Amino acid sequence: MTSETPILEARNVSRTYRMGRVDVPVLKGVDLTVAPGEFLAVLGASGSGKSTMLHLLGGLDRPDRPANGTEGVFFRGRNLSGMSSSEINTYRNLQVGFVFQFYHLLPELDVLENVLIGGMIRHGRFGFGRRKSELHDAAAELLKSLGLGHRLRHKATALSGGERQRVAIARALINHPPALLADEPTGNLDRETGMRILDAMATIREQMNQTIVMVTHDPSIAERADRIVRLTDGVLVTEALEASNT
Amino acid sequence: MYQALLTRRYLTSRVMPLLAALAVMLCTAMVLIVWSVMSGFLGMLLDSGRTLMGDAAITWPVAGIPYYEDLMDRLEARPEIAATTPTLETLGLIGLPDGSPEIWTLIGVDGPSYDRVTSYAETLWWKPIDKPLPKDRDREDLRLRLSNQYYDEGLALTEQDLETGDEKAAVVPGIWATGYNRRDIGGWTNARFRFMPDAELTISVLPISQRGAAIDVAARRFPIANEFQSGLYEVDANTALIRLDALQEMLDMNAADRVEAFDPFAVEIDEEGNETFVQPKAVGVEPARVTTVMIRAADGVTPQVARDVAEDVYEEFAAVQGMEVPDPQFVRIYTWEQRDGVRTFIAAVKKELALTVALFGFISLTAVFLVFAIFWSMVSDKIKDIGILRAMGASKPGVAWIFIRYGAAIGVVGSILGGLAAWLIVSNINPIHDWLGTAFGLTVWDPEIYYFPQIPNKVDPIAALLVMGGGVLFSVIGAIAPAIKAARMDPVRSLRFE
Ligand SMILES: Nc1ncnc2c1ncn2[C@@H]1O[C@H](COP(=O)(O)OP(=O)(O)OP(=O)(O)O)[C@@H](O)[C@H]1O
Numbered sequence: 233m234t235s236e237t238p239i240l241e242a243r244n245v246s247r248t249y250r251m252g253r254v255d256v257p258v259l260k261g262v263d264l265t266v267a268p269g270e271f272l273a274v275l276g277a278s279g280s281g282k283s284t285m286l287h288l289l290g291g292l293d294r295p296d297r298p299a300n301g302t303e304g305v306f307f308r309g310r311n312l313s314g315m316s317s318s319e320i321n322t323y324r325n326l327q328v329g330f331v332f333q334f335y336h337l338l339p340e341l342d343v344l345e346n347v348l349i350g351g352m353i354r355h356g357r358f359g360f361g362r363r364k365s366e367l368h369d370a371a372a373e374l375l376k377s378l379g380l381g382h383r384l385r386h387k388a389t390a391l392s393g394g395e396r397q398r399v400a401i402a403r404a405l406i407n408h409p410p411a412l413l414a415d416e417p418t419g420n421l422d423r424e425t426g427m428r429i430l431d432a433m434a435t436i437r438e439q440m441n442q443t444i445v446m447v448t449h450d451p452s453i454a455e456r457a458d459r460i461v462r463l464t465d466g467v468l469v470t471e472a473l474e475a476s477n478t
Numbered sequence: 479m480y481q482a483l484l485t486r487r488y489l490t491s492r493v494m495p496l497l498a499a500l501a502v503m504l505c506t507a508m509v510l511i512v513w514s515v516m517s518g519f520l521g522m523l524l525d526s527g528r529t530l531m532g533d534a535a536i537t538w539p540v541a542g543i544p545y546y547e548d549l550m551d552r553l554e555a556r557p558e559i560a561a562t563t564p565t566l567e568t569l570g571l572i573g574l575p576d577g578s579p580e581i582w583t584l585i586g587v588d589g590p591s592y593d594r595v596t597s598y599a600e601t602l603w604w605k606p607i608d609k610p611l612p613k614d615r616d617r618e619d620l621r622l623r624l625s626n627q628y629y630d631e632g633l634a635l636t637e638q639d640l641e642t643g644d645e646k647a648a649v650v651p652g653i654w655a656t657g658y659n660r661r662d663i664g665g666w667t668n669a670r671f672r673f674m675p676d677a678e679l680t681i682s683v684l685p686i687s688q689r690g691a692a693i694d695v696a697a698r699r700f701p702i703a704n705e706f707q708s709g710l711y712e713v714d715a716n717t718a719l720i721r722l723d724a725l726q727e728m729l730d731m732n733a734a735d736r737v738e739a740f741d742p743f744a745v746e747i748d749e750e751g752n753e754t755f756v757q758p759k760a761v762g763v764e765p766a767r768v769t770t771v772m773i774r775a776a777d778g779v780t781p782q783v784a785r786d787v788a789e790d791v792y793e794e795f796a797a798v799q800g801m802e803v804p805d806p807q808f809v810r811i812y813t814w815e816q817r818d819g820v821r822t823f824i825a826a827v828k829k830e831l832a833l834t835v836a837l838f839g840f841i842s843l844t845a846v847f848l849v850f851a852i853f854w855s856m857v858s859d860k861i862k863d864i865g866i867l868r869a870m871g872a873s874k875p876g877v878a879w880i881f882i883r884y885g886a887a888i889g890v891v892g893s894i895l896g897g898l899a900a901w902l903i904v905s906n907i908n909p910i911h912d913w914l915g916t917a918f919g920l921t922v923w924d925p926e927i928y929y930f931p932q933i934p935n936k937v938d939p940i941a942a943l944l945v946m947g948g949g950v951l952f953s954v955i956g957a958i959a960p961a962i963k964a965a966r967m968d969p970v971r972s973l974r975f976e
């Protein structure tokens with residue numbers, strides 16, 4: 233641990249889902265500190281709450297007891313619960329890039345447009361218009377570096393799973409966010425493709441000096457990270473030893 | 479920005495929005511067609527009302543107004559009044575050439591001055607035309623072969639007797655009055671069986687005493703000089719114009735010697751010693767009378783102003799003429815809109831127009847529900863997209879805007895197509911109607927009910943703009959609730975949605 237302000241921090245974060253009259257606690261006081269530039273893997277069984285945790289970190293969801301100041305999710309020391317809705321929108325747009333477990337591409341758009349949409353949201357109509365060619369080039373470059381240079385004008389629905397995942401990664405990176413949150417980026421892919429995607433992520437991380445939080449249930453994938461934590465029974469435990477043993 | 483992109487893609491990649499646009503198109507077209515036809519009908523009604531009597535009139539029925547020339551001179555001296563004409567209205571029993579009787583309204587007119595007030599010459603039917611109408615495909619229109627003679631005779635309501643060379647007063651019946659004309663396919667009018675301007679009518683009228691009792695029956699044969707078409711079916715089917723002096727004579731309303739009261743059985747012995755009846759002694763002239771003086775306002779003067787001027791002038795006229803002319807308190811002075819029958823009728827048509835447009839507009843609310851239903855299902859369809867956009871930082875209003883935009887796009891496309899369809903249909907409504915008539919025997923527009931032989935075929939641009947704007951507005955309204963639903967969706971839940 234360095235003395236730097238952590239880029240992402242979770243302090244005693246809980247998340248309980250209400251199923252009718254029954255409360256289902258999924259996260260029961262998660263504590264996590266992510267240093268800038270770190271590559272962190274979160275291991276956990278299916279249903280353990282990994283996606284839930286990532287959603288909280290990405291500002292898509294809110295913890296149970298927000299805004300008491302000392303608890304919650306912090307980005308560079310700032311509590312997300314204290315942010316206005318426009319601040320949260322900017323946070324989602326600029327500070328974190330999200331790679332979803334199930335790709336979630338927009339089916340009506342082609343590959344390039346899917347990647348550009350984050351830029352469109354960021355710059356608005358006129359800003360985007362002004363930077364159009366610049367952003368187009370950046371997106372095409374990003375896709376090329378992920379091996380999709382020949383697929384720019386294809387509809388997202390025409391791609392294979394691995395290709396879609398790479399488009400999703402490019403989309404998450406278009407605004408150069410300091411943090412990348414990846415939810416099982418290789419979960420639906422064969423091992424070899426998964427490894428190639430991890431390679432691509434590692435390269436980009438080096439180029440952009442990014443922080444990555446990656447969720448997986450596969451210990452061999454988690455191995456690629458600097459540090460591994462395990463989510464069990466709604467809390468996080470450090471796993472460094474076990475990972476190095478495997 | 480992304481909204482425009484998504485709107486475009488959503489619009490072109492799905493059938494549902496096209497159906498919604500189609501619904502908007504149909505509603506827009508429907509309302510616009512109804513509006514155009516109804517308001518065209520009203521406009522025609524107003525126009526023809528004016529064609530029949532000018533802008534205003536002064537009327538004293540039955541007994542009539544004496545010294546009307548003086549009244550007309552006084553009226554025409556006013557700058558607000560462009561022209562005046564005397565008319566005499568009564569009911570007449572008509573014997574058609576085949577002997578069958580009819581009862582018509584007879585109007586005694588002085589052709590040239592009547593034309594100055596009412597554009598009578600334009601309504602004369604039998605006059606030479608240069609080109610066949612497009613609908614007269616077989617060039618059967620008699621008017622293509624006509625000389626100017628009928629027109630001149632019609633305008634003067636006078637025909638020359640071929641044997642004696644004398645000028646004879648003539649009648650000009652409405653085009654549908656005799657029943658001898660027919661409307662051919664395509665709507666043009668032609669003579670059937672017999673060419674009316676070569677025929678004669680027997681006209682009987684009842685001169686009526688000051689108390690309203692019929693004194694006598696006067697009957698005379700009149701040559702038909704021409705026929706007129708005012709466009710108002712009621713009038714064209716039940717009216718004939720006669721030369722004014724002839725009708726005045728028949729009704730004993732012409733100028734005549736005024737006699738002293740005398741004993742019809744008194745006898746006197748003349749110079750030769752014979753006993754003769756005493757002859758009435760003329761003590762003056764009984765003035766000619768007419769029932770109405772019609773007025774045409776000067777350019778830029780409203781009928782109401784002309785009417786007010788007429789009232790003024792009449793008071794002045796009555797002050798000079800004294801007791802002999804109808805009391806200004808009781809004489810009827812009115813604009814063409816205030817004429818009996820016309821006023822209530824126009825009010826009724828205006829109300830009917832408003833009612834139908836409102837009714838069809840209300841029916842068009844179905845378009846709102848259609849857009850609403852389609853958008854609601856599309857939002858449900860696009861839940862995941864909404865989650866993705868929100869996760870990437872799109873704001874709630876930003877997401878709502880996609881669907882509002884989308885609704886507006888559907889509204890614009892639908893309204894423009896609807897406006898176009900309405901314009902095409904309304905412009906060609908008469909051929910379409912004729913075709914329906916010949917192909918299926920369907921006649922929706924019966925001139926006996928709707929007064930006019932032609933269906934109005936103009937689209938008012940203002941009405942078109944209003945209706946099309948309404949179409950866009952309704953589509954946007956239909957999209958609002960789904961848009962709000964989309965904006966309110968929780969991003970995580972949207973993403974998890976299967
Ligand atoms: N909206 C919800 N309502 C109720 N329960 C939910 C909801 N979302 C998630 N859960 C529950 O919370 C638990 C954790 O879900 P989550 O998706 O975070 O698991 P995960 O660790 O990502 O699993 P996987 O590895 O299969 O993706 C699961 O038991 C799930 O059923």
Ligand SMILES: [Mg+2]
Nearest residue numbers: 282283333415
């Ligand atoms: Mg998950």
